Amino acid sequence: MSYSDLAVSSHPHLIRIVENHLLNHADWRSVTQHAFTPRPLLSGIPPEPVYVDPDVDPSKPPTEAALEQVEWLLPVDLREKWSPRKMAEVFDSLPEGVWGENAKGEKRTKRMLLAVVAEDSTVSYYFVHDGIVKPRQN
Amino acid sequence: MPLAEPVQEPFPIYAVNGTYLLFDVNVVSHVRKKHHMCGVLSGTLPQVPQQNVFLGLPLQLMVEEAALLVEKGAAYVVDDVTAHKKGLKEMMEEDKKRYMDQRNEEIMKTALEHQAALEAKKAGFIAISKDKKAKKDKEKAEKKAAKEAAENDDELLFGPTKSEPAPVAVDPTPAEASAASAVSEAPEAPEASTDTASKPVTTDNLLLHYPILNTSTFPFHSPLPESSSSSLLPRPNPSSYPLYKHLHSRGYFLSPGLRFGCQFMAYPGDSLRYHSHFIANGLGWDEEIDMIDIVGGGRLGTGVKKAWMFGGCPPKQEGDERGEEDRTRVFCVEWGGF
Numbered sequence: 001m002s003y004s005d006l007a008v009s010s011h012p013h014l015i016r017i018v019e020n021h022l023l024n025h026a027d028w029r030s031v032t033q034h035a036f037t038p039r040p041l042l043s044g045i046p047p048e049p050v051y052v053d054p055d056v057d058p059s060k061p062p063t064e065a066a067l068e069q070v071e072w073l074l075p076v077d078l079r080e081k082w083s084p085r086k087m088a089e090v091f092d093s094l095p096e097g098v099w100g101e102n103a104k105g106e107k108r109t110k111r112m113l114l115a116v117v118a119e120d121s122t123v124s125y126y127f128v129h130d131g132i133v134k135p136r137q138n
Numbered sequence: 139m140p141l142a143e144p145v146q147e148p149f150p151i152y153a154v155n156g157t158y159l160l161f162d163v164n165v166v167s168h169v170r171k172k173h174h175m176c177g178v179l180s181g182t183l184p185q186v187p188q189q190n191v192f193l194g195l196p197l198q199l200m201v202e203e204a205a206l207l208v209e210k211g212a213a214y215v216v217d218d219v220t221a222h223k224k225g226l227k228e229m230m231e232e233d234k235k236r237y238m239d240q241r242n243e244e245i246m247k248t249a250l251e252h253q254a255a256l257e258a259k260k261a262g263f264i265a266i267s268k269d270k271k272a273k274k275d276k277e278k279a280e281k282k283a284a285k286e287a288a289e290n291d292d293e294l295l296f297g298p299t300k301s302e303p304a305p306v307a308v309d310p311t312p313a314e315a316s317a318a319s320a321v322s323e324a325p326e327a328p329e330a331s332t333d334t335a336s337k338p339v340t341t342d343n344l345l346l347h348y349p350i351l352n353t354s355t356f357p358f359h360s361p362l363p364e365s366s367s368s369s370l371l372p373r374p375n376p377s378s379y380p381l382y383k384h385l386h387s388r389g390y391f392l393s394p395g396l397r398f399g400c401q402f403m404a405y406p407g408d409s410l411r412y413h414s415h416f417i418a419n420g421l422g423w424d425e426e427i428d429m430i431d432i433v434g435g436g437r438l439g440t441g442v443k444k445a446w447m448f449g450g451c452p453p454k455q456e457g458d459e460r461g462e463e464d465r466t467r468v469f470c471v472e473w474g475g476f
Contacts, residue, residue: 026476050476078433081426084450088467113474116433125474126436132388133470134406135415135445 011040014075018042018115021123022073030070036093038086041112042073051111051127053102054136065100072112074128078119091130109133144168148211151204152196152218153370158204159196159218166197173212174391175203176409200394202382204372215370378402378420380451383463385418392418399438404447416470418447425450432471440473447471 015033022028022044031044049066052058074090076082091110102108110130117123145168152159160166160177169175177200179193199207207213374382378401385392391405393414400417403409417439421427427448439446449468458465 046476050474076429078429080429082429082432083424083426084421084448084467084469085423085452087469088452091469114432114471116429124433125476126433127470127472127474129445129470129472130467131470132385132416132447132468133445135439135443135470135472 011075014077014115014117015040015042017117017121018073018075018123021115036090038089038093039074039076041090041094042075042115043070044073045070050113050125052136054134055102055104069100073115073125074112075115075117078116087128088130148214150216150221151199151207151213152221153215153372154218158199158201158215158372160199161196163195166195169197169199169203169207170408173203173207173210174386174389174408175199175207176391176393177203178394200374200392201372202374202379202392205374205379206383206386208372215372217370375420377422377425377450380462380466381418381420381449381468383461384449384451384466384468385416387463390416398442400435400446414444416445416447417442418449418468421448421450423450423452436471436473439471445470445472 019031019033019042022031022042027047028044029047031042034041034043045068049062049069050071051069052062052066072094090112094110094112099108099110111127111133114126114128115123116126143164145162145164149162149165149168152161159180160169166177169177177197179195180198181194181196182189183192204213204215208215382392382402385402385404389406391407391409391412392402393405393409395401395403395417398417400419402418402420403414404416404418405412405414417435419435432448435446435448447468447470449466451462451466454465
């Protein structure tokens, strides 16, 4: 039995499930809710960096900045439909200026984790970058 | 391999039944070098039409590639069927004769060059074998003298055993024979070469070289049509074309992605040098995509060490002077890893 449209479009339960998963399963800290439009978002700091820049030397230990890197999360339901416009609107709602630099010293593009919640409360995470970003394992 | 001839823009793209083809190898390399377009080689071997390992000309361009080339003014589209018929009809008797003469001249020239090369090679061999012969003759004379001296000392009974060096002495004979035959041939050779220079070339004394039809030479070049018919213009998918232009304008080489489950593969440089970075899908700005497809795409991309990309072009806003290729927004999806 799937959710009704109303249930899918009401986000509090998604936020709750993802927040719970982050805090109690993935061991994140400083998890905060943000009532942005069009979608509410979460931010938090993972126990260890979840995104390693492909240009960073993997043999070196992560820098202080990398350990304190705040990640943004967009909780969504698996049965939602998205479009480039919606994705762009969410990225545009993200605050400017907190994105730091990539390994080459350039201002890095925005990224967030898509936290996809399935019917059985499984949450899976996918990075979404706002723009052309070289993949990690190449 | 001769250097590629410079290609003049605009060059013709031949449209056959909705596919866009290039037949000239110079144009193919020009398009790859200057316009970062690889297309797909689609010509197979007539004897083994099923194989797809060795493919050659013609090069089939993606609709997006053809559209962008036309848009840039680097190329124009010609209907291949009418161009071919028109070209044949317009080729007057005189042109035909001139072409045939030119072709015969080329055949003759190539043949003579070939013959001259053969002669030079032959002359080289003769010189070598003459040297050898002189050496062997000297050796033989020495051996003979030694043998005679030995025979004078010994009884006839030991003749066979004493003739042990005989094989060595005999050895030069075949060489001698071949050298002799080469020498006997030698006077003929110059004759043959003078023959070919004076007499018209016939099929018995020469290897014939068939020239390849060069599509860029005059009668076969399809001129720019005066009125471009819009029915021929490539019409790429409006939802994926902006994405193509966006990536192409940022230096990516794109190739068709059907084999990899997407619309385009995006390579950061020439696809012979680099692995692709992205598997890309273009959508309309408001075109909906199921979340399960984003998840599946993210998995597909991560599974092949690439990023899955989707994107679209927002409609033009007032006061926004940017073109489609700059307005387009793209999003790269990778597995989160936890």
